[in-house]
Amino acid sequence: MQTPASPPMNYLQAFGDKAEAISVLTWALLWLSIVVVAIVTLLTIAGVWTRRTSLDANEAAREPIIRRGGGLSWITIGVALSTIALFGAMIWNAYTMAAINRPPREPTLAIEVVGYQWWWRFRYKSDDPSKIFETANEAHIPTGEPVRLEVRAEDVIHSFWIPALGGKTDLIPGQTNVSWLVAGKPGVYRGQCAEYCGRQHAHMALTVVAESPDAFRAWREAQQRPAQKPQGPLAADAVLFTGRCGACHTVRGTLAGGRLGPDLTHVMSRGDIAANTLPNSPAGLTGWIADPQSAKPGNMMPRLELEASELTRIRNFVQSLK
Ligand code: HEC
Ligand SMILES: [Cu+2]
Known part of the structure; x- marks a missing residue:
């Protein structure tokens, strides 16, 4: 199976409804910022250009720099435009946050994610205690299914982040944060702890393997079984x-x-x-x-x-x- 996002930590490419809502906003804000920088740069260059006076050897003959009036309207227009743009971005932000707060339907799969220095424990929940199992650093999920995540930390604060599948969720000791994710396409998605958590923070990566519901069921059944009884030596x-x-x-x-x-x-x-x-x-x-x-x-x-x-x-x- 191949990695759908390339490079694997690319957050500008989304693979699921939740990540898509975020990436549209990310792109819009990115372009807005680029346009703002371009406008400010052009105005600065234009300002410098129009005020250029040729240097005269005779100091006294140089025109003093004075404000000729009319400049204030630039400031008013600038502040007005920024206010409109920032206010719009804020509303869009709030709207996106509300939209991704809950999954489109009640998840049938719930995983407890526990962060440690410097690895991840995944506990697959079930009403039937004999079906509960744990794994580490590599979680499997069925494609197209929203998955409920209950995240917490055992030692310090960590942050759960799989860029191609959506935003970050902090792992806080003594508190359980509830989040969710969905993978739109099968593939191997790479994630990373996104909150500096000590010396090996950079080596606190994880993998989410999204696969067809049948493949997922087979994986889960295999994981639920205890280890094979060791034979011979x-x-x-x-x-x-x-x-x-x-x-x-x-x-x-x-x-x-x-x-x-x-x-x-x-x-x-x-x-x-x-x-x-x-x-x-x-x-x-x-x-x-x-x-x-x-x-x-x-x-x-x-x-x-x-x-x-x-x-x-x-x-x-x-x-x-x-
Ligand atoms: C004092 C506790 C401790 C002991 C003893 C210990 N381990 Fe570990 N082991 C850990 C921790 C903690 C990790 C996770 C390290 C990390 O990734 O940061 C780990 C990780 C591992 C992993 C990698 C698992 C994965 O999926 O990433 C293997 C394999 C492993 N240990 C095998 C062993 C074997 C074999 C022994 C005995 C020779 C052993 N360990 C003894 C604490 C221990
Ligand atoms: Cu961490």
């Missing part, structure tokens, strides 16, 4: 994983139930790891587990000083989490 590797990593990571279906880091039950279904910092390839994964502090210095996963054999066994178990 993997059973001992799973125990090792639980001992070394299980205090921070949950793998549903095993004894690993930590909450400090991302849920890894189906980590191999994700395209990237560590909030889009590394590709989820064998090399990326091994490098991350061996030394998470080199790719993302200061992040909350410590370097665990694993022996080579432990690293291989833990990596093998993680790679079985499809």
Whole structure:
């Protein structure tokens, strides 16, 4: 699947009703600003030009600069035009904000978005507790369906932003903000934390994969399942994983139930790891587990000083989490 917006963080291209309402306003304000700058520049140049007097060697012969009257009307007209333009922009702004405040219909899918330094937890809600599941940094949504977002932060303020799908929503510790989004076209949409939140703020990216309702249903069913029961030598590797990593990571279906880091039950279904910092390839994964502090210095996963054999066994178990 390809990225519909190119470059991926381009906010001038919209892919959904909500983002379109915002991007029309963005373009209008952009053009208005360009026109204003052009007019002011032309008037300034014209003003300088018409007042040019040739320099005379004789100082006394130079005409003093005086206001010949009539200039005040320029100011009146200028203020009037600015007032009309700014007032119009304000009304349009308020109108757009009201229009995108609520989705066109009640969303059937609700996701809790929780921001951490420096990654995202997505909790897919359900009335049936056995259907609730969590994933990290990569959310899937069905195309054309408005999705309800309940966003909050665990540590500091973050901001949820997927430029091609709409505006930003702040994540505030101790408060839940409700927002929504819709993707008009299938594709992989990139997002980014948009509120400076510490050293690895730039490495706090996320991906939203919009896919057909059928593909989404299949993905959701796969995510809802617990991890496959480890067979053969993997059973001992799973125990090792639980001992070394299980205090921070949950793998549903095993004894690993930590909450400090991302849920890894189906980590191999994700395209990237560590909030889009590394590709989820064998090399990326091994490098991350061996030394998470080199790719993302200061992040909350410590370097665990694993022996080579432990690293291989833990990596093998993680790679079985499809
Ligand atoms: C002290 C808690 C802690 C321990 C122990 C820990 N992790 Fe992590 N882990 C984290 C945090 C926090 C992150 C998110 C880091 C980020 O992206 O900023 C993370 C991220 C990851 C990721 C990337 C997940 C994703 O989808 O982005 C993997 C894989 C991972 N850890 C594997 C392991 C393995 C394997 C071990 C044991 C060897 C381990 N972790 C031990 C806290 C921990
Ligand atoms: Cu952040």
